[in-house]
Each structure stands twice: as C-alpha cells, then as structure tokens.
Amino acid sequence: MTDKVHVIGGGLAGSEAAWQLAQKGVPVVLHEMRPVRPTEAHKTDALAELVCSNSFRSDDWETNAVGLLHEEMRRAGSLIMTAADQNKLPAGGALAVDRDAFAGDVTAALAAHASIEIERGEIAGLPPADWDSVIVATGPLTSPALARAVQSHTGEAELAFFDAIAPIVHFETIDMDICWRQSRYDKVGPGGSGADYINCPLDKDQYDAFIDALLAAEKTAFKDFESTPYFEGCLPIEVMAERGRDTLRYGPMKPVGLTDPHRPDVKPYAVVQLRQDNALGTLWNMVGFQTKLRHGEQVRVFRMIPGLGHAEFARLGGLHRNTFLNSPKLLDESLRLKADPRLRFAGQITGVEGYVESAAIGLLAGRFAAAERLGLSASPPPPTTALGALLAHITGGHVSADEGTARSFQPMNVNFGLFPPISVPRQPRGKGPRSGKSFERKRAMANRALADLDRWLSTPTSVAAE
Numbered sequence: 001m002t003d004k005v006h007v008i009g010g011g012l013a014g015s016e017a018a019w020q021l022a023q024k025g026v027p028v029v030l031h032e033m034r035p036v037r038p039t040e041a042h043k044t045d046a047l048a049e050l051v052c053s054n055s056f057r058s059d060d061w062e063t064n065a066v067g068l069l070h071e072e073m074r075r076a077g078s079l080i081m082t083a084a085d086q087n088k089l090p091a092g093g094a095l096a097v098d099r100d101a102f103a104g105d106v107t108a109a110l111a112a113h114a115s116i117e118i119e120r121g122e123i124a125g126l127p128p129a130d131w132d133s134v135i136v137a138t139g140p141l142t143s144p145a146l147a148r149a150v151q152s153h154t155g156e157a158e159l160a161f162f163d164a165i166a167p168i169v170h171f172e173t174i175d176m177d178i179c180w181r182q183s184r185y186d187k188v189g190p191g192g193s194g195a196d197y198i199n200c201p202l203d204k205d206q207y208d209a210f211i212d213a214l215l216a217a218e219k220t221a222f223k224d225f226e227s228t229p230y231f232e233g234c235l236p237i238e239v240m241a242e243r244g245r246d247t248l249r250y251g252p253m254k255p256v257g258l259t260d261p262h263r264p265d266v267k268p269y270a271v272v273q274l275r276q277d278n279a280l281g282t283l284w285n286m287v288g289f290q291t292k293l294r295h296g297e298q299v300r301v302f303r304m305i306p307g308l309g310h311a312e313f314a315r316l317g318g319l320h321r322n323t324f325l326n327s328p329k330l331l332d333e334s335l336r337l338k339a340d341p342r343l344r345f346a347g348q349i350t351g352v353e354g355y356v357e358s359a360a361i362g363l364l365a366g367r368f369a370a371a372e373r374l375g376l377s378a379s380p381p382p383p384t385t386a387l388g389a390l391l392a393h394i395t396g397g398h399v400s401a402d403e404g405t406a407r408s409f410q411p412m413n414v415n416f417g418l419f420p421p422i423s424v425p426r427q428p429r430g431k432g433p434r435s436g437k438s439f440e441r442k443r444a445m446a447n448r449a450l451a452d453l454d455r456w457l458s459t460p461t462s463v464a465a466e
C-alpha cells in the first residue's frame, strides 16, 4: 500500500492539497488544529473557512489573471473551485460565494473521501521524523509553536511575521519621457549595470503637493491582534512624512547621486526610485514605499508622482500580520525545503497572497507530492500559465537587488506582470475595457496560458528513473 502523506493545516491550501493527493489514490492525513486550538481570525471548525471577504475576485479569464487562475484550477480538478462554483452568489463579474455553504461542501467532500483521514489537533513543532512526506499549509496565522520550529529550522531571518509591501508598477505604464534609468552614483554592484533603478523626479511644488496629499489620505487600521509592527527600517511612508516634511527627502526620496538626462541642468528636489521586481523586467517596485494608505488613495496619491501619472499597479502596498518564508531562497521548484526535502510548503506561507492563490499553490503541492509518492516525475506547469507564473514568482522569478543582505521578497497576488511578455498586432482604437491593445494583450496571454495548461495536464507523467 502507498504510504501516507501528512498535510498540516486544513485551510484553502491544505484542503486543496489533500484533495489532489487523494484523487491520485495517495492516502492522506489532514491535520487541522481547529476547534482544539483556535486562530485569531477563524470563527468555525470548518475546513477552508474564508476569514474575511467572501469573494474570489474577478471570474473573467480573458482579461484578469485571477479569473484565468480560476479557469486553470477548474481544468486541474480543483475542489476549492468546484465548491465555489456550487455556492456562487450574484456579484457582477466577481466570483462571490456563500461562505458557510462553501466551507461546508469542502469539509463534507474531504470527510467523505476514502483516502482522507482528518485529525483535529495542533502540530506543535517539526513533524515527527517518520513522516517522510509532509505538506505544511498552516497559513498567515500558523500557530506560534510550529512557526518557531520552522524558523529555527530555516534560519531566524527566513520566516517573517509581518509583511511590509511596497506598490509594484507595470513597466509599460511608466512614462520614460519623464523618468530615467540610473543607479545612485552609477554604482554597478553585484549583477547590476549602473542603470538599475527607474527614477521619477519631483520639483519643490510637486514634492509639497505630494506630501500634503500623503498626510491627508485615508489610512487603513490594524486589526486588534496585529499589534503595530513598525520597525525603524521599514516605516510606512505616511508615518515618515508625519515625522517632518523633509523626512522623505532625506530618506527613500533623497535626490542625491542622480542626474536627470531630460533636464541635466535642473537638480531634482526629490526622487522616487523603482527597482526591478521580477526576472522578466515587467514589474517594478517603489523603493521604500510600504504603506497603510487605503488602496484607492494609493492609486490617487502615487499617480501624482511625475512619470507615474498613468501607472497601473500590479500590487498595492500594505502591512499585515502574516507568516511567510523567504521562498525564492529556501524552496525548490516543487515547493520542497531544499535543506529538508521531506517538507513541502503550500499556501500563503510560501509568499502568495489571497484565497485563490493559496489554494492554487496547495493544488500544485498536492500534485507534486502525489507524483513523488507514486514514483512519477512531476514537471512544473509552464511559466506562461497562471499556475506556472505564480510558482515561478515564489520559487525563482523574483529578483532581489539586495541578495545576500536584506530580504526583499514580499507576498503577491497573481497578475499578468508575472507572465512572459507577448506581442500583439497594432489594434484599432476602441472604446471600453474590452477593446484596445491592453485587452488584446491580456486575451492573447490568457489563450496562450490555457493552451499550454491543457498540454501540461495531458502530458502523461513518466516513471522517474530512481
């Protein structure tokens, strides 16, 4: 008989991973600590409980990367997507669900599966040595005892308990007639060219208007259990601005070591820098711009920055209680801990963000663990698919300019900026969101993704040479 795989955490990722394993005939023990031990956010003992919103976001696979991820997961036999579709509520283009019926269906399907055993109780340390295949899917609120054990196993700095997210901009929406590429003092640095940053210049009036808008903008509040996680090196920009009008000009917006080639005679009063965030060069993060501003306010205020007037954001900033690994450094391409391959990770703890993305990484972890148990090879999904692009982000696609010093990997939702670019023929001008070049580009990427996914799903897995 095939040996059991242990899945720790019966949330979005763990439930999907257990389902994928069981559907391949691999027996699973799913360990969920609720109701024996609660978390600060869950309210029930149901598996796959949605802790906050009841929305899986856009269901439009042609123009939205999360909608595409829904469709790919459906094609890969996802339990989470089946339960979501069975319990959907009217919500325009979004997939919203009846949360209790959704979680009830997931719990019932897992409980009824002949290959799944559900054990209620906390795994309060590293899994016993005789569990030779484990998926850790304990989420943003991983219990402290397990988190401490993982942290001492991976290294103090490699597991974070808060995220500090700076916004990320799609490169093609940055106005390079205003911005320019240059590293401070043209420093080349490891792997650099001396022109690694994109710089946005502000004059005094623009800086003053920006600071005023920042100070007046609406902020989000921390939840009760999220005691304020500010570290001096990582303050939200609005907190820095509150400390003095010039604090940002002497901090992340300092204008030194930079010359604007569009106006070489004018010294900028302040400069916002963007740093490349993925290997493809399609995404750029705003350096030092971690923030608690409301999302709508971020778009409004950050578009005041010269060169970002039409910026489209792949991710907006935030600071939250979280638990996530420095995955690009620690995990291999099948989500195993390089230093201890019996342990695989899945869900939000790998550095993805959101219900759907967490479940998607659970789906992949389940398939990888099943292939390994069955002696089959498991190739990762192509990077042109939403599943593959998300996996590449957490296991290798992220670029860290600070490699070897500070970690810069931060959680991310799926978005088209993670996909390899695609060229589309020039489009006639159209009206509305479903016309024009951006729409055609997303549609082309989505069609490429589904064709590549279907090929990947239909490829017969081969027996690995042991």
Ligand SMILES: Cc1cc2nc3c(=O)[nH]c(=O)nc-3n(C[C@H](O)[C@H](O)[C@H](O)COP(=O)(O)OP(=O)(O)OC[C@H]3O[C@@H](n4cnc5c(N)ncnc54)[C@H](O)[C@@H]3O)c2cc1C
Binding pocket: 008, 009, 010, 011, 012, 013, 014, 031, 032, 033, 034, 038, 039, 041, 042, 048, 049, 051, 052, 053, 054, 121, 122, 123, 124, 137, 138, 139, 140, 141, 142, 143, 146, 223, 321, 346, 347, 348, 349, 353, 354, 355, 356, 358, 359
């Ligand atoms: C307060 C809050 C609000 C959020 N709101 C949203 C939102 O509106 N939309 C959205 O898309 N995402 C939201 N998220 C993110 C959301 O948590 C994740 O997207 C998703 O639930 C993560 O899935 P997961 O499976 O990784 O973790 P979870 O769904 O949290 O599942 C982890 C499971 O592991 C269990 N567990 C933890 N430690 C142990 C242990 N040691 N032993 C056994 N079991 C254990 C937990 O009880 C839990 O059931 C929110 C997160 C938080 C914390």
